[in-house]
Amino acid sequence: MNEDFVISVRDLYVNFWISGTGxxxxxxxxxxxxxxxxxxxKQVLKGLNLDIKKGECFALMGKNGSGKSTLLRTLAGIITxxxxxxxxxxxxxxxxxxxxxxxxxxxxxxxIRIMGTLIGLRGKELKESVQTIKNFSELSHDDLSMQIKRYxxxxxxxxxxSISVCRIPDILIVDEALSVGDQGFQEKCAHRINEMKAAGTxxxxxxxxxxxxxxxxxxxxxxxxxxxAKIGPIDEVGMFYEQSFQ
Amino acid sequence: xxFYKIKNLYQLVYTIALKNIKVKxxxxxxxxxxxxxxxxxxxxxxxxxxxxxxxxxxxYPLYALVGLIFWTxxxxxxxxxINSIINNASIIxxxxxPNILFPLSAAFAELVTMLLSLIPFxxxxxxxxxxxxxxxxxxVPAIFVYAIFTIGIGTLMGTFNVFFRDIGILxxxxxxxxxxxTPIAYLSNLIPEKYQAFVQANPLYxxxxxxxxxxxxxxxxxxxxxxxxxxxxxxxxxxxxxxxNRYKKGFVSNL
Numbered sequence: 001m002n003e004d005f006v007i008s009v010r011d012l013y014v015n016f017w018i019s020g021t022g023x024x025x026x027x028x029x030x031x032x033x034x035x036x037x038x039x040x041x042k043q044v045l046k047g048l049n050l051d052i053k054k055g056e057c058f059a060l061m062g063k064n065g066s067g068k069s070t071l072l073r074t075l076a077g078i079i080t081x082x083x084x085x086x087x088x089x090x091x092x093x094x095x096x097x098x099x100x101x102x103x104x105x106x107x108x109x110x111x112i113r114i115m116g117t118l119i120g121l122r123g124k125e126l127k128e129s130v131q132t133i134k135n136f137s138e139l140s141h142d143d144l145s146m147q148i149k150r151y152x153x154x155x156x157x158x159x160x161x162s163i164s165v166c167r168i169p170d171i172l173i174v175d176e177a178l179s180v181g182d183q184g185f186q187e188k189c190a191h192r193i194n195e196m197k198a199a200g201t202x203x204x205x206x207x208x209x210x211x212x213x214x215x216x217x218x219x220x221x222x223x224x225x226x227x228x229a230k231i232g233p234i235d236e237v238g239m240f241y242e243q244s245f246q
Numbered sequence: 247x248x249f250y251k252i253k254n255l256y257q258l259v260y261t262i263a264l265k266n267i268k269v270k271x272x273x274x275x276x277x278x279x280x281x282x283x284x285x286x287x288x289x290x291x292x293x294x295x296x297x298x299x300x301x302x303x304x305x306y307p308l309y310a311l312v313g314l315i316f317w318t319x320x321x322x323x324x325x326x327x328i329n330s331i332i333n334n335a336s337i338i339x340x341x342x343x344p345n346i347l348f349p350l351s352a353a354f355a356e357l358v359t360m361l362l363s364l365i366p367f368x369x370x371x372x373x374x375x376x377x378x379x380x381x382x383x384x385x386v387p388a389i390f391v392y393a394i395f396t397i398g399i400g401t402l403m404g405t406f407n408v409f410f411r412d413i414g415i416l417x418x419x420x421x422x423x424x425x426x427x428t429p430i431a432y433l434s435n436l437i438p439e440k441y442q443a444f445v446q447a448n449p450l451y452x453x454x455x456x457x458x459x460x461x462x463x464x465x466x467x468x469x470x471x472x473x474x475x476x477x478x479x480x481x482x483x484x485x486x487x488x489x490x491n492r493y494k495k496g497f498v499s500n501l
Contacts, residue, residue, distance in 0.1 A: 017496030019409035039409065039496055073498065077342035080495045092342075100336035103265055105272045110265075117261040118341055147272075 005089075006171060006202045007052040007075065012084035014045040014067075014074055044070045046226040047084070054089075057203045059213040059220030059234055061241045066223040068206050072096060072173050075204070090170025090202075093119070097175070099160040108144035108151075108159055115163045129166045136192070137162035138185075154182055161185075165192050171202045190216075210238050255344055262334075262351035266326070267359065281322075281359050282366055285314040292431045303433060305462070308374035312461045313430035313454055315367055319360040320396055320450065321421055326352035327400030328407050328414050335501035345494050346487070349401045357393055377464050384460045384467070391479045392453050398482030399449075405490045408500050429454055449478050 017039040045067050052058050062068050073079045075086065076094035101118065102111050112133050116126045134144060137158040148156060165172075172193070193216065197203060207213050213220065214234055221231040222241045230240040271277035292310045300306050330352040331338065331345065338345055368376070376382075407413040428450040429436075437445050445451055452474045459467040 016499035017493075019496075019500055042499075073339070078339065079498050094340060094342070096340040097336065100340040101334075103269060105269045106265065110268070114261055114265050117257060118337065118343060122257065 004053050005051045005087075006054045007050065007089075007204075008085075008087040009048060009050040009075075010085045012045055012048040012050075012074065012086065013043065013082045014070055014079055015082045016042040016044055016070075018042055044226055045074070045081075048226070048228060050221065050228065050231075052202060052204065054202055055197075055200050056219060057197060057205065057217040059217035059237065060204060060206045060223065061208075061210075061213070061220060061237065062223035062229075063244070067226045068223055069096070069175060071223065072175055072204065072206060075171075076173055088171065091120075092171045092173060093164060093167075093169035094173040095161070095164050095175065096173070098157050098164075102148060102156065102160060104149040105147060107146060108139060108148055111148055111159065112144070112163060115160075116166075119164070121167070125167075129163075132166045133159075133162045136166065136188075154185070158185055161189060165189075165196070168196050168199050168201055170200075171204070172196055173204045175206045176208070210242065214238060255347060255350075258343065258347045259351040259354055262347060263355040263358065266352060266355040270355075278359075278362070281318075281363050285311070285318045285363075285367075288314050288318075296431055300432065305375040308371055308376055309458070309462055310431050311367065311371060311374060312457055313428075315360070315363070316392065316453065316457050317425060317428065317430050317450070319356060320392075320453075321425070322359070323353055323356040323396045324400050324403070324417060324421070326356055327397065328404045328417055331404050331408050331497060332411075332414075332501065338501060339498055345497060346401075346490060349397065349404050349490070353393065353397045353400065357389075361389075371461065376461060379464050381460055381464050381466060385457070388456050388460055388467075388475075391475055392456075394483050395449070395453070395475070395479040398479065398484070398486035401486035401490050402482065405486075405493050408497055409493070424448070424450065452478065 018041075019039050048067075048071065060068050060071070070079065072094065073096065074081055075088065076092050076096070078094070078096075101115060103114065106114070109130065112130050113126065116129050116133075121129050134141075139155060139158060143151070143155065144159075148159065151159070174193075193203065197216075203216070205213060205217055217234050219232065220234045220237040222229050222237050222244070224244070229244075230237050271280065274280060276283070289307065289311055292314075293307055296310070297306050300309075303309050327349045330348040334348045337343070338348070372378075403413050403417060427445075427448060429445070434445055434451065434455075452471055455471050456467050456475050459465050459471065
């Protein structure tokens with residue numbers, strides 16, 4: 001692996017294993033046990049190659065269903081690839097769906113501790129992060145003591161985002177997560193991403209908004225049907241992506 | 247490296263288990279008391295209904311209570327473990343974690359609840375005529391073996407429940423039947439001789455025998471019971487984990 005690259009993907013294949021629905025699939029699985037697989041295979045990523053340099057801000061584009069989210073999840077270690085290799089240097093913080101995993105019956109503080117543990121914070125680091133998250137989210141002590149089911153959508157997003165970005169990772173993966181919160185908070189998010197960028201974090205950014213991608217990223221790729229159709233400077237890839245709709 | 251992995255998994259299991267316990271009783275006034283009231287309600291019914299019918303069983307309330315405590319644990323654990331993967335879909339799809347964490351923490355939460363309930367239940371058992379002998383200490387390894395069995399069978403069913411939600415529904419349908427099929431409120435010799443093979447085929451029958459020998463008859467369980475219960479725990483645990491590992495790659499695309 002080249003020293004400059006933090007992510008190297010070679011010949012990556014990812015399959016979905018899908019169980020059919022309804023009586024028939026269950027019956028088939030039982031009746032044909034051993035003769036036919038109960039799960040149907042669907043290839044989502046088909047031999048993908050990708051290198052991302054350290055400190056780079058990389059844009060990922062593509063139509064719905066082209067495999068962007070699957071690629072992000074595979075890079076984050078959530079999906080195990082069928083074939084091929086992925087080499088990743090450093091810690092990965094995925095920002096895939098804002099608010100996922102928050103427990104609505106519990107307080108903001110409880111959720112910070114739970115989500116913090118899940119994303120890998122322990123002991124002293126976890127304790128310190130509570131204050132960081134409190135400051136960043138601008139939620140008051142009263143807000144955080146309250147069960148989060150009483151939060152507004154914006155407050156929920158503030159809490160979730162603040163937990164996800166409370167420490168600076170080596171690689172940040174963002175899946176259209178920033179269109180939440182009020183304008184002030186959106187600016188704050190953009191500012192935090194710039195901070196991370198300055199600190200040397202590599203960012204992979206998925207969005208359908210070309211202006212947003214152009215503002216943040218320098219290089220990008222466009223996915224089509226599980227393969228990379230175009231990779232290069234952001235302007236070229238952006239043009240390619242726009243043309244694919246004409 | 248392995249030590250770090252295990253420590254990490256333990257911390258995750260502990261956190262999620264604690265969350266499960268908190269959430270379970272968050273909005274109820276009696277909270278944790280419910281885990282005691284549930285078996286107690288059944289115990290009262292059993293005493294009303296069956297104490298005449300089983301007048302030949304000395305200390306019938308103790309007999310029924312032992313069965314009820316360990317049935318309730320099994321039933322609650324199964325309900326939680328089978329759905330543990332589906333219930334945590336949003337976490338599984340967004341954070342890279344060892345997914346075995348979810349069945350384990352569901353099992354851990356139920357185990358802690360059961361162990362806590364044993365404190366008041368032991369007093370109640372003493373009231374109903376439990377004798378404490380050195381055999382009583384055997385309840386600790388017995389609970390351990392039983393917990394392993396529960397985790398194994400729960401994880402196995404939980405894995406398949408991701409792909410075929412029928413499994414969860416099937417369990418909900420069958421668990422009341424299993425409750426009556428297991429000798430909890432009655433003596434197993436109540437079932438005619440010719441059906442004894444069916445009784446023996448029920449794993450819970452052997453675990454009930456194990457706990458009754460220890461807590462009701464104050465005797466060393468027979469070596470047959472010990473071997474069967476340990477073997478079942480080992481086999482279900484191994485098969486459960488094996489199937490989980492084999493099919494976990496399909497979780498994200500089916501949640």
